[in-house]
Amino acid sequence: MVKQLVLGAFEEFTPNFIANAWHHERGDTSAFATLEFWQDLAARMDAAGFDFFFLAEAIGYPMNDAGQVPEAVIRDAVQFPVHDPLALISGLATAAPRIGFVATASTTAQHPLLNARTFTTLDHLTGGRMGWNIVTSDNQQALVRLLGQTDVTPHDERYARATEFVDLSLRLWEEAWDEGAVLADKATRTFSDPAKVHRIEHDGKYFRFDGYFPATPSPQRTPTLFQAGTSAAGTAFAARYAECVFTQDREAARLAATVARLRAQAVAAGRPADSVKIINGASFVIADTVDEAQRLRAELNATPTREATAALFLGWSGVDLGALDPDATLDSVSTEVGHTMIDMWRNPNGTSPTVGEILDSLASTFGGMRFTGTVESIAAEVEALVEETDIDGFLVENWYGGYEGYRDFVEQLMPVLRERGLLPDVARSGTLRSMLTGEPDVPEWHPARAVRGAQSGA
């Protein structure tokens, strides 16, 4: 039996993200800074039957170790300008009443209290439709300079900080307020029952907290937890906390290996293999003939400049390809930024591509799996990929920006995927967690459950 996929729309609050194709004739993102632009898009994805609207985040932008920002970043709009995704969501929720919202927020840049309060607020305002994509952040060089930090926090230490950040957040969401603490009882003038609201004291390596969490429990309490970053440290972190993992593999065999590794680590962490939903990036170029689709794909590959793609790579990986010998490989390059990005260009079983080859092919490889063909050929490929890799869904990449970037996928491919049983006949609804996991509550194995009610009755 085929698996029913979950679908997210992959966006960032910027003119156009990974494709850097905002200037393509089919798209128009000149109004990207307006609420109406995003409300229109979210409403259409809601009506189309997508499960969630996903917002990546970049507080920093590509910058090399010397603090120089490639000119292409500003000229070509490479994650710059970028606006605040969390500020967008309540406005989207009014226009899109069913779809979930997953917002990326960084444990390297944020503070647990401020972050937890924002997600609780948004989970209330969306009626339980919020997800948090937990990242330790790319674009590190700019991030530390903008936040006034002295240096990039080493890669694995960022995950140690993320662990403490999430553990404290879970206490704020699950332990600070008991069920039934909010009474709003006029007769006794008791809004909240002091016996059921608990002080949280935390004195850790990275954070201290001493006091009450000032936001009432939201419909999901803990927002649905996503994670992105599949280094060894990232995978271990995902195995502990993530209900969904966003991956970006672009070859079936590599994706199958990532899925197997994530499921094995989940089992080793004491949870069922299928309790981690693995959602891979995917872009779809659809036309009446395979030739025409390939022509359009080639046109899209030629859209971003070489400087823009190299800058995007720098931001995500921390590696400035322009400063390296074009004949060298990345085999011995080390980075404190993104291991996932570098690992994609290393071939442990053979010859790795050279820096020159990587630069030549970046535009045609950014993002996740690429599907190019007719509706029927792509639907068959999707089914075969799900069978081969055991993934749970796709984060559909927007190419041109705005609804144009999804139109063919929504209007042509989704009906055929539905006919093949790869999508539900009726769009999922309810809280985001129930849409993605089938269960309304955080699962038993999750660390959230260990702290829930820890002080109740105390």
Ligand SMILES: Cc1cc2nc3c(=O)[nH]c(=O)nc-3n(C[C@H](O)[C@H](O)[C@H](O)COP(=O)(O)O)c2cc1C
């Ligand atoms: C698929 C994917 C999506 C990511 N999205 C973001 C993002 O939106 N914002 C961000 O700051 N970092 C993002 N990152 C980077 C992560 O913050 C990650 O922590 C970083 O790559 C370092 O961890 P890693 O070596 O495990 O990949 C993403 C990484 C991956 C692999």
